[in-house]
Amino acid sequence: MITIFRLGHRRERDKRITTHVALVARAFGGDGMVYSGEKDENFEESVKKVVENWGGKFFVKYEKNWKKFLTDFKGIRVHLTMYGINFQEKIPEIRKYLKNGEDILIIVGSEKVHGEVYALADYNLAIGNQPHSEVGALAIFLYELSERKIKEGFENWKIRVIPQERGKKTINKRKSY
Numbered sequence: 001m002i003t004i005f006r007l008g009h010r011r012e013r014d015k016r017i018t019t020h021v022a023l024v025a026r027a028f029g030g031d032g033m034v035y036s037g038e039k040d041e042n043f044e045e046s047v048k049k050v051v052e053n054w055g056g057k058f059f060v061k062y063e064k065n066w067k068k069f070l071t072d073f074k075g076i077r078v079h080l081t082m083y084g085i086n087f088q089e090k091i092p093e094i095r096k097y098l099k100n101g102e103d104i105l106i107i108v109g110s111e112k113v114h115g116e117v118y119a120l121a122d123y124n125l126a127i128g129n130q131p132h133s134e135v136g137a138l139a140i141f142l143y144e145l146s147e148r149k150i151k152e153g154f155e156n157w158k159i160r161v162i163p164q165e166r167g168k169k170t171i172n173k174r175k176s177y
Contacts, residue, residue, distance in 0.1 A: 001031045001032075001075075001103045001104070002025075002029060002030045002031050002098070002103075002104045002106065002142070002145075003030065003031060003032050003033065003034060003103065003104070003105050003106070004021060004022075004025040004030050004032075004033045004034070004105075004106045004107075004108065004138065005033070005034050005035070005036070005063075005066075005069070005070070005105055005106065005107045005108070006018055006021050006022075006033060006034070006035035006036070006037075006108055006110060007035075007036055007037070007066055007107055007108065007109045007110060007111075007113060007117065008036060008037040008066070008109060008110040008111040008113075009035045009036065009037035009038055009040060009043070009110055010037055010038055010110060010111060011038040011040045011042075011043075014037075014110050015040065015042070015043060017110070017133075017134070017135060018035060018040070018043055018110070019043060019046055019047065020135045021033070021108060021134060021135055021138060022043075022047045022050075022058075022060060023047075023050065024135055024138050024139045024142070025058070025106075025138065025142070026047075026050070026051070026056060026058040027150070027151070028138075028139055028142035028143055028146065028150065028151075029142055029145070029146045029151060030058065030106075030142065031057070031058065031059070032058055032059035032060065032061070033047070033058070033059070033060050033061075034060075034061050034062070034063050034069065035060070035061075035062060035063070036062070036063050036064065036065075036066035036069065037066075037110060037111070039062045039064075040062075043060075044060050044061075044062070047060045048060065052158070053157070053158045053159045054154060054157055054158070054159055054160075055153070055154030055155055055156045055157030055158070055160075056154035056155065056156070056157075057155075067116060067120075070105075070107070070117065070120045070121075071120060073103075073105050074103060075097075075102050075103030075104060075105055076094065076097045076102055076103070076104050076105065076122050076123070077105045077107060077120060077121045077122045077123070078094060078104060078105065078106050078107065078121065078122065078123045078125060078141075079107040079113075079117055079118065079121035079123065079124045079125070080106060080107065080108050080125055080126070080127065080134065080137045080138060080141055081109070081113065081118070081124055081125070081126060082126050082127075082128065082129050082130060082131060082132060082137075083118075083124065083126065083129070084123070084124035084125040084126040085124070085125060085126065086125070086126060087125040087126060087127055087140075087141055087144070088144070090123055090125055091141075091144050091145060094123065094145065095145060095147070098145070104145075106138065106141065106142075107121060108134040108137065108138055109134060110134075125141070127140050127141060157173075158172065158173045158174050159171070159172050159173070159174075
């Protein structure tokens with residue numbers, strides 16, 4: 001299982017970014033997302049509606065005590081940070097854990113990340129060592145972790161895109177056209 005842990009969500013400042021972290025996590029193969037910081041029912045409801053409409057089994061849950069959550073997590077903890085080593089050096093090793101059925105927790109920060117996170121992580125990895133978005137870092141990491149395979153369809157969908165070169169076309173099981 002691949003779980004994303006959004007550390008230190010701030011309801012007003014991070015509402016769109018945290019939602020985008022969840023959307024990328026779901027689209028690129030994550031099984032769910034746990035977040036800490038400020039509890040945000042609007043964010044949770046937004047993600048649940050995406051799953052309800054677009055399918056899949058992605059979960060979202062709040063965790064008040066981030067340190068206990070990280071300490072108690074059974075599996076591999078990967079912290080995405082611009083201060084880490086190049087992720088490409090370690091991605092084959094992390095894929096092996098996943099293929100052996102171990103759970104992977106991918107940690108992405110919001111506010112300044114406490115030094116204890118670096119100590120609790122099994123891997124502190126960087127997509128690049130320049131300032132960048134956690135959304136972009138997560139997308140690249142999950143894309144490479146999945147060996148560049150993107151899941152095209154999700155079970156139990158109500159809305160689905162019909163790919164085409166121009167225009168927008170969807171199938172919507174809730175409406176008839």
